[in-house]
Every structure is written in structure tokens, then in C-alpha cells.
Amino acid sequence: MKFYMAPLEGITGYIFRNAHYDYFHPADKYFTPFITPGLNSRRTSKALRDVLPENNRGPEIVPQILTNRADEFIYTEKQLMDMGYQEINLNLGCPSGTVVGKGRGSGFLAFRDDLNRFLEEIYRNAEVKISIKTRLGKDSPEEFDALLDIYNQYPLEELIIHPRTREEFYRGKPNLEMFRLGLEKSRCPVCYNGNIFQKADYEDFCRRFPEVTSVMIGRGLIADPALLDIILGEREIVDKPLLRQFHDRIYGDYADMLSGEVPLLYKMKELWNYMICLFTNAKKYGKKIRKTQSLKNYNEIINTLFETEEIIWGAGFGANGLV
Template identity: 55%
Template sequence: MKYYLAPLEGITDHIYRRTYHKLFEPMDKYFIPFLTPNENGKLSKRQRQDVLPENNEGMYAVPQILTNKTEEFLSAEAYLGSLGYEEINLNLGCPSRCVVSKGRGAGFLADPDGLRRFLDEIFEKSNIRISIKSRIGVRDVEEFGALLDLYNRYPLEELILHPRTGKEFYKGSPHREVYRYAMKESRHPLCYNGDLFTKEQYEDWEKKFP
């Protein structure tokens, strides 16, 4: 079993990650809260500080990128590769209205043709392993079948799945049956995300989804 530190904007910055890594049981991966490259693929000063190798020393850190433009993604990827990163994560899961309204995060799932073109180009040109964090659709769980078919076309490092739609935000319960479908049909290593708040919930989940 592997355990990851999920990214939480404004909370799990490099100070939090270093402190956690030093004082507690180390995580297998630490995901850096999403980076938002500008039109030239550049990161803000704060984001550059967060990805500096000396601020993530001794841990396997994975930067997460939030964009729907290939040139922004590839430019940010080139910069991160120059710092020594071997894996980056594409955020297709954030349900925040200000993100979704710009067609980013979970909002990008509403444009399957655009998403396919985006993935075609970044996987053709990328030199770094790419994982994806995703919701199961924008409004309806029925969207997930076609979405998983799309993901299965690419050599993902892994698929991190939060089994809610973007519209559901964090309300209701995760759709366990959709995650079970993903376990059966995904070509890639699968990671679960969402609503495991206690040891008992984790043990129950592990029993039902070994």
C-alpha cells in the first residue's frame, strides 16, 4: 500500500511538506499544490519557491499543473524538468467555480475533443512522466466510461481518481461503484482520493477495495 500527501492550496506548501516529512511517517509521494503557468508558461515567484529542489529535499515531490493550454503545460514542464523533476501531475479534478469557469480542472472534462487534442500533444512532446488527477465527469457519472476510454489511450504514470462529478463538489458520497469500474477497466495504476477521514473508514475501504 502506498500513501500520498494530496495537494491543498495555501496549506501544503514546502514549509508544511518539510515539517511533515521530518516529524511523521514519510509519504510515498508529496503532491505540490497546483501551479498555474501564465501565457508564457512562467510561474509566479511563490510557485517557483515552492518547487525549488532545496525546498523538497529528501522527498519524492510531484508538481501539479493546472492549465488547458498545451504551450503553458509544456513550458512549465520544461522548467520543472530542468530542476530535476521526473513526474508531473495534470489537475483535471479541481471543482472550484473560478477554475471550472475558465475550462480548467474539472471544467476541462466538459470539452472532450479539446481534452483529447491537449493530451495528444503533451504526450507526444513531453519528456517527463505524467499522472492525472481527475473527477469522474462534470455533471453525470455516466460521463466516466468515455473519459476512462480516453485516459486509456495514453501512457499515464497513474490515474488518481476522486469518484465524484465536478458538479457534486464535495457533497454527498463518493461513487464507489464507479471506482470499482475503474479498478476493472483502467489500463493504469489507480489511486483513490476522497472522504477517508478516520482509521476506521480507511480499514473499511481497504476491505471492500483490496
């Protein structure tokens, strides 16, 4: 099985990816949060900072692009190719209102003729491998069949399926029936993404789909960065001192990158929205972390958390009723 780290905008930037790679069983590929390109080179350069080779020395990185314009995609693809990247991922899954409103991400799935033209142009001009991360459709899973007919016309490196519609955002359970349709019908390799939060979720999935050879994990791997170690039988539970080191590394790297307390606190709070699930008394500490307004107070809370609370056996994203 190949394991990919899913992109989570605002969380899995290079600081998180590099720390994960250094401290835990690394993912086979790390997909970057989306880059929204512009033909204005200044805007694009800013968007590309996360993928600059000097920031990404260890892990295998797949940069992701979010656009519905073939010229923008091709322009950015060229820049990424010049940096040495050999695979690029197209985001056809983002459900956010502003993105969908512009007909991008999962919003693009509703415009099948435009999508087909876009794909025709980017694959005709492709100089690197292009994979696609898709949802089942914008409004209904019934859209997926027609989307697969479109995807099957092009040489996709891989089709990563998050089997929900845009309307579902991240609610409910992934639609495994429709995932099966994708697996059976797709001409390219298929990767599964969605709700693998614990080892048992992974094992259930493998029992149901033994033919799948790659899975992408997002929230589960942020909540428990040792999830791959656990899935692979290298650890039974995340080691608390190691988690503390991982936290401190991320904290230190953000402190070097950001100026002022507020942005650093904001970044750390985002991480704790997920990671707190692992601890006893998670609700109480989650609230304290969310409320704190100063780094001094933040550090005190984190010190007490690590000193007095324990990691819960079998915990992961969604444990403790915290989602």
C-alpha cells in the same frame, strides 16, 4: 500500499510538507497544490517557488499543473524537468468556480475533444512521467466511461480518481461504484482518493478494494498528521507534545517567510480548521481561533488548548461534527 499526500491549495505548500515529513510517518509522495503556468516567465517563476529544489530537500514531490493549454503544460514541464522532477501531475479535478469557468480542472472534463487533443499533444512531447488526478465528470458520473476511453489512449503513469463530479464539490460520499469502473477499465495503475479520515475508513476501503495499491489522503492527514503512523500501527493516537512541536515548526517557518501578523494568522487559522477536530472542546476553541485578530491572543489560545484539552481517541477530520 503506497500513501500519497493530496494537494490542498493554501495548506500543503513546502512548509507543511517538510514539517510533516520530518515529524510523522512520511507519505511516499507529496503532490503539490496546482501551479497555473503562464508562458510569461515571470509569472511562472512565482508559481514555481513552491517546488524549488532548495525548498524541497526531503520528501518525494510530484508537482501538479493546472492548465488546458498544451503549450503552457509543455513549457512548465520543461522547467520542472530542469529542476530534476521526473513525474508531473495534471489537475483535472479542481471544482472552483473561477477554474471551471476557464475550462480548466474539472471544467476541462466537459470538453472531451479538446481534452483528447490536449492529452495527445502533451503525451507526444512528454519527457517525464505524467499522472492524472481526475473527477468522474463535470456534471454527471455517467461522463466517466467516456473519459476513461480517452485516458486509455495514453501512457498515464497513474490515474488518481477522486470519485465525485464537479457538481458535488466535496459533498456527500465518494461514488465507489464508479471508482470500481475506473479500476476495472483503466489500463494504467489506479490510485484512490476521497474521505479517508480515520484508520477505520482506510480498513473499510482495503476490504472493499484489496487490489488497490495506492491511496491519496488530503483532509484526513491535515486534521491528523499522524494518520499514516496510526494506519500503519506505529501509534494509536497522535502524541500531544509532538503535535505541539509540529505546530511550532510550521508557525516558525511561516513567521520567517511572511511579513506581518495578518498573513501568519491567516495561514495558521487555515490549518486549525482541520486540526482542531482532534481536541476536546473543539468547537469552543475553533471559534476562538477563528475570531482572534492578534498573534499575542492566538498564542495564548494555543497554549491553553494544548495545556488544558486532550486529544480524543479515534478523532479525525469530521469528528465532533465540525465539518
